[in-house]
Amino acid sequence: MVHSSAVPSGTLLSRYDSPPAYADCFVVDVDGTADVGSFCAAFYTTFLFRIERVILAMLGRNATDHDAASLARGERQGIRGLDS
Numbered sequence: 001m002v003h004s005s006a007v008p009s010g011t012l013l014s015r016y017d018s019p020p021a022y023a024d025c026f027v028v029d030v031d032g033t034a035d036v037g038s039f040c041a042a043f044y045t046t047f048l049f050r051i052e053r054v055i056l057a058m059l060g061r062n063a064t065d066h067d068a069a070s071l072a073r074g075e076r077q078g079i080r081g082l083d084s
Contacts, residue, residue: 002028040072 005027007017016023043049045065053063070076
């Protein structure tokens with residue numbers, strides 16, 4: 001189950017957790033472990049992100065599942081068409 005949580009201190013997001021900025025944090029507990037690369041690859045290749053990439057491709061800024069997985073594995077610094 002997803003639940004709201006305080007923004008953890010010392011994170012990149014914490015710098016936006018005071019006025020006039022706003023930050024929120026949500027947490028989901030899952031069984032097992034996953035390395036960051038696997039998590040990112042799974043997250044950025046979900047159905048919703050594929051829809052976003054279709055829309056971006058119509059604007060000439062396309063990226064593929066392979067691009068997202070390569071980024072997650074640290075094999076590239078950005079995603080072609082999205083990092084400019």
